[in-house]
Amino acid sequence: IAGITQAPTSxxxxxxxxxxxxxxQDMRHNAMYWYRQDLGLxxxxxxxxxxxxxxxxxxxxxxxxVSRANTDDFPLTLAxxxxxxxxxxxxxxxxxxxxxxxxxxxxxxTVL
Amino acid sequence: GQNIDQPTExxxxxGAIVQINCTYQTSGFNGLFWYQQHAGEAPTFLSYxxxxxxxxxxxxxxFLSRSKxxxxxxxKELQMKDSASYLCAVLDSNYQLIWGAGTxxxxxx
Numbered sequence: 001i002a003g004i005t006q007a008p009t010s011x012x013x014x015x016x017x018x019x020x021x022x023x024x025q026d027m028r029h030n031a032m033y034w035y036r037q038d039l040g041l042x043x044x045x046x047x048x049x050x051x052x053x054x055x056x057x058x059x060x061x062x063x064x065x066v067s068r069a070n071t072d073d074f075p076l077t078l079a080x081x082x083x084x085x086x087x088x089x090x091x092x093x094x095x096x097x098x099x100x101x102x103x104x105x106x107x108x109x110t111v112l
Numbered sequence: 113g114q115n116i117d118q119p120t121e122x123x124x125x126x127g128a129i130v131q132i133n134c135t136y137q138t139s140g141f142n143g144l145f146w147y148q149q150h151a152g153e154a155p156t157f158l159s160y161x162x163x164x165x166x167x168x169x170x171x172x173x174x175f176l177s178r179s180k181x182x183x184x185x186x187x188k189e190l191q192m193k194d195s196a197s198y199l200c201a202v203l204d205s206n207y208q209l210i211w212g213a214g215t216x217x218x219x220x221x
Contacts (some may be wrong), residue, residue: 042116042199042211043155058208090154100145101209103154 002026004104006091012110013081021076021107023091031094032074033101034058034066036087043090049074081111114138116212118200123218124190132185132198132215140205146174146185147199149214155199158185187217195219 004025013019025032030051035043045058049068063085065077074093078085088108092101116136124130136144143162147155161167161176161183173186185198197214204210 040213042213043201043209044211045208048208100157100160103156105154 004091004093004102006089006104006107008107009105010108010110012112013078015081015083015111017081019078019081019109021078021089021091021109023074023076023104024072025074025091025093025102025104026072027093027095027102028071029093029095029102030071031096031099032068033092033094034064034074034076035090035092036060036085037090037106038087046076046089081109083111085109086111114202114204114210116200116202116210118198118212118215120213121216121218123220124187126190126192126219126221128190129186129188130190130217132187132200132217134183134185134200134212136181136183136200136202136210136212138202138204138210141178142203142205142207144174144176144183145201145203145209146183147201149197149199151196158198190219192219192221 007022033048034046044060047066049055052071088106090106091104094101118134146158149155159174166175171188176183197216199214200212201209
């Protein structure tokens, strides 16, 4: 693989279910990010990680959790999905926490 | 609060020039990015400005005035493939990117 991959591409989920969105990068970037993108709004940061083993909260962290066990993987978990979490989710990475961010193809999530 | 403003939508003609403006009010400033996002795809990096002035890269140029909290993206010799959303983002004092809602650019033949 080259760049960032996300899985699944799309998902329809019943409210209350648990869901993990996967993100893997092979660029050995230190920093990784999770965003959600909703129509009419800018990208909003959910959680970030500046390096393996550390994570931080972004603008809209409630209802989401992340982990960063290694450099390459940065999964995002919705513990109990709600309809307001219907969105397109993008994972991104950068070489350092000030640099150009590279984005994955996105996951389109619908919570019913 | 932090705020980034861009026009919601613009229309231009193939072969012409278009300027997309971005104004920002953020807690600190560590640079401004422009990204392009085609419908249904991920954003891709276009430019980065941290000092005042114009940065030129082929058909695309980006300008920054830190004192005015203002940037613009200039696209020349427009092509149909330039139809996309253009996102302005500012790196704030915490080194987090604050994103504008994006400008949808429609190119007409």
